[in-house]
Amino acid sequence: MSHNPTDTFEIKKAATSKIDSVDFENLPFGSIFTDHMMYCDYKDGQWGTPVIEPYAPIPMDPSSRVFHYGQAIFEGMKAYKDEQDEIWLFRPDQNFIRFNKSATRLAMPEVPEPVFMEGLKQLINIDKDWVKKGKGNSLYLRPFMIATGHGVIASPSAQYRFMIIMSPAKSYYQGEVKVLIAEHYSRAANGGIGAAKAAGNYSAQFYPTRLANEQGYQQVIWTDDATHTKLEEAGTMNVFFKINDTLYTAPTSERILDGVTRKxxxxxxxxxxxxxxxxxxxxxxxxxxAKDGSLKEIFGAGTAAVINPIIGFAYQDNYYELPKQENPIALEIKDKLTNIQHKLAEDTFGWTVKI
Amino acid sequence: MSHNPTDTFEIKKAATSKIDSVDFENLPFGSIFTDHMMYCDYKDGQWGTPVIEPYAPIPMDPSSRVFHYGQAIFEGMKAYKDEQDEIWLFRPDQNFIRFNKSATRLAMPEVPEPVFMEGLKQLINIDKDWVKKGKGNSLYLRPFMIATGHGVIASPSAQYRFMIIMSPAKSYYQGEVKVLIAEHYSRAANGGIGAAKAAGNYSAQFYPTRLANEQGYQQVIWTDDATHTKLEEAGTMNVFFKINDTLYTAPTSERILDGVTRKxxxxxxxxxxxxxxxxxxxxxxxxxxAKDGSLKEIFGAGTAAVINPIIGFAYQDNYYELPKQENPIALEIKDKLTNIQHKLAEDTFGWTVKI
Structure with missing residues (x-):
């Protein structure tokens, strides 16, 4: 009988919890992690036994492929606790499918569903006290995979580590966001990896975003790299425009992420x-x-912020401020989504999955 | 008087050397590393004391930015030992300049020249027995920088590690290389990071290259992502074409690496x-x-292989084999370059720098 390595998790619990040292009312986003982490190593063509152990640094060979050739992908997800202390995930199947699409595009092995899904469930259960009740509270989940094979040869690694780490989060409010429309820089190429949640896509955005910051804009709205005429994403989020009474968003493509919030x-x-x-x-x-007044709203959509309203944009040295709306569609949609996520409204879609 | 942290290196030597266990006649490229490594950490806006210590795994927090957002850059260089046991570098100034250009594009801090140059010199001196004499032998040098700051927030890290690791190398021969011209996939975008030696650029190429491998081609010749009509790079190398008696290569741009071998x-x-x-x-x-017979040669140019002749290419399901040349320019150029590197020919350019 063959042994299925994902049948069992190897679990080493932390001797003590650091939860009492955390101020859950003042959580910087993505900076504090729970007591445990989960990992599973891939080598010799197969996945090993998933491990849950105390959150700690991992030893990495300096020639690990992730450091040199950027084979690294991730997902962003959230867990929510309802008033009955049940914990829920939001469309985890979508993240799992996308994770493996990213893996394929980066020439990395697909992660088996039990490793991904059971990994999430078991890890959340062990650290369940870190998920706080109340709208706006969540546990941010970060599944990721890195190339751990050794050697400075520009070819796919033979070894990988899949990991999950978790960070408690308050609702993510960026303040009043002004954006700059990219005229020169871009985040993705045709035939490139823009549709994958690949680490390399993000570092490419930092410098142009810093230049925008220096001009007083918090984010960049990316345009297509060939003509810079099409609006594609806002920062690390999908972007929506309300013109008259209609919402518009770009179709997914090789340059645009298939966002779970977007869909x-x-x-x-x-x-x-x-x-x-x-x-x-x-x-x-x-x-x-913007000039004739038919532009009503712009907002970004993504897991961390859910919906991120944009108050104005700049293009070629002109700044366009959006009119204030009485009942912005951005907030209506945000309320509907977060109510479903927090089990405060009926989930007619079957999006929420109990841990 | 302010302390200059790069005045002194902190050096911890290995108790024993592993050099006797290495078969220098059979070296897989980039897989065996010397006894020591060099690193220097950046935090609070400044570089610390450079350290040389035994080559070993480094502890990395699972939330390190390099794993999630791909802030990672590198250089590829070589050291050569001449018949008088002197060790030489080839145009290290060019690698240093490009390294800091890559750093800027990835929103990483520039590395001070003494950290980069003295780091190389001191590390090579400590492991000088690893540089073997004789044409074809070299010590491959890999300076790189990774984002070590913690936190799953998509913004530039506040902490970095600059490192140098070194791997003994024999001349790098890939066998008879056939290439596939990219019709769909691409390696770089206008306004992207294609000109930087960024980790993310490489992982993007692995999947299309694997597809080419499956069709019997060892590498891909990349074309511009917007129209796929311009020939840009071959695999991870700059590419040259000889048509009639003239060599052609693409100008450097945001999509094309400013290769030291190319220049x-x-x-x-x-x-x-x-x-x-x-x-x-x-x-x-x-x-x-190719059809009228005026295409004489195609070759790639880069540090690892120096010159990599290509014997044929495929495009849209047609394969074009190049005519065999009596005295190919590719080999003539390779000889000239490697003779300068190994101090077997006069260096009229001042490219070689003694350690």
Whole structure:
């Protein structure tokens, strides 16, 4: 009988918890981690026994491929605790599918579903006290995979580590966000890895974003790299535009991430008869709409912030401030989504999954 | 008086050397490392004391930014030992300059020249027995920098580690290389990080290269991502084409790496009256030249292989084999370059620097 290495988890519990030292009312995003971490190593063509052990540094050979050739992918997810102390995930199947799509694009092995899903469940259960009740509270989950094989040869690694770490989070509010529309820099190429949640996509954005910051803009709205005429993403989020009474967002492509929040908004809009068109919005259209007053809202959509309203944008040295809305669709959608996530509204979609 | 942290290196020598266990006649590229490594940490806005210590795994927090957001850059260099046991570097200034250009593009701090240059010299001196005499032998040097700051927040790290590791190398021969011209995939975007030696650029190439491998091609010739009509790089190397009696290579750009071997070939061609034009070669031109017999040679140029001759290419399901040349320019250039590197020919350029 062959041994299935994912049948059992090897669990080493921490002797003490650091939870009492954490101020859950003042949580810097993504900086404090729970007592445990989960990992599973891939070598000789197969996955080993998943391990849960106390959160701690991991020893890495200096020639590990991730340091030199960037084979690294991740997912961002959240767990929520309802008033009955049940813990819920939001569409984890979508993250799992996307994770393995990213893996394939980066020439990394797919992670077996039990390693990913049971890994999440077992780790959350062990650190369940870190998930706090109340809207706005969540436990941010970070599954990721790195190339751990040794050698400075530019070819795919033969060894990998899949890991999950978790960080308690308050609702993520970035303040009033102004964005700069990219005229020169870009985040993704046709035939590139822009659709993957690959580490390399993010580091490419830091320098242009820093330049935007220095001009007073918190984020960049990325445009297509060939013509810089199509609006594609806002920072690390998918972007939506409300022109007159219709929402617009770009179709997914090799340059655009297939965001879980983005696709949930699409389904929500369909259910609730919110007018929404999936098509590229041109920079020229946005300028026209800003000038004639038909541009009502812009917002980013992603797991960390859920919805991130944008108050204005700059393009070619002109700044366009959006009109203040009485009942912005951005907040309506955010409320609907977070109510489903926190089990405060009926989940007619079957998106929430109990741990 | 302020303390300059790069005045002194902290050196901890290995108790024993593993050099006697290494078969220097059979060295897999980039897999065996010398006894020591060098590192220098950046935090609180400044570089600390450079350290040389025995090569060993380094502890990394699982939330280290390099794992999640891909802030990682590197250089590839070589050291050569001449017949008088002197050790030489080849144009290290060029690698240093490019390293800091990559750092800037990835929103990482520049590495001070003494940390980079003295780091190389001191580390090579300590492990000088690992540099073997004789043409074809070299010590491959790998300076790199990774983001070591903690936290799953998509913004530049506040902490970094600069490192140098070294691997003894024999001349790098890939066998007869056939390449596939990319029609869909690409390695770089306009306004992206293709010109930087960034880890993320490499992982993006692995999957398309694997697909090419499965069709019997060892490498991909990358084309521009917008139109796929311009020939840009071959695998991880700059690419040259000889049509009639003229060499062609693409100009450097945001999509193309400013290779040290590439620029040395340009200078060599000028000195020795080899006809060379720096301009984009179109796929259509290449096909035409292959058909009418004016296409004589294709080769890649980079530090690891120096010159890598290509014997044929495929495009849209057609394979074009190049004619065998009596005295290929690729080998002539390779000889000239490697003779300068190994101090077997006069270095009229001042490229070689004694350790």
């Amino acid at each position: 949930s908004i699409l389904e929500l809009a369909k259910r609730d008869n919110i007018k929404l068109e999936v098509r590229s919005v041109l920079v020229a259209e946005l300028l026209e709409a | 040395s070939i340009l200078e060599l061609a000028k000195r020795d009256n080899i006809k060379l034009e720096v301009r984009s070669v179109l796929v259509a031109e290449l096909l035409e030249a």
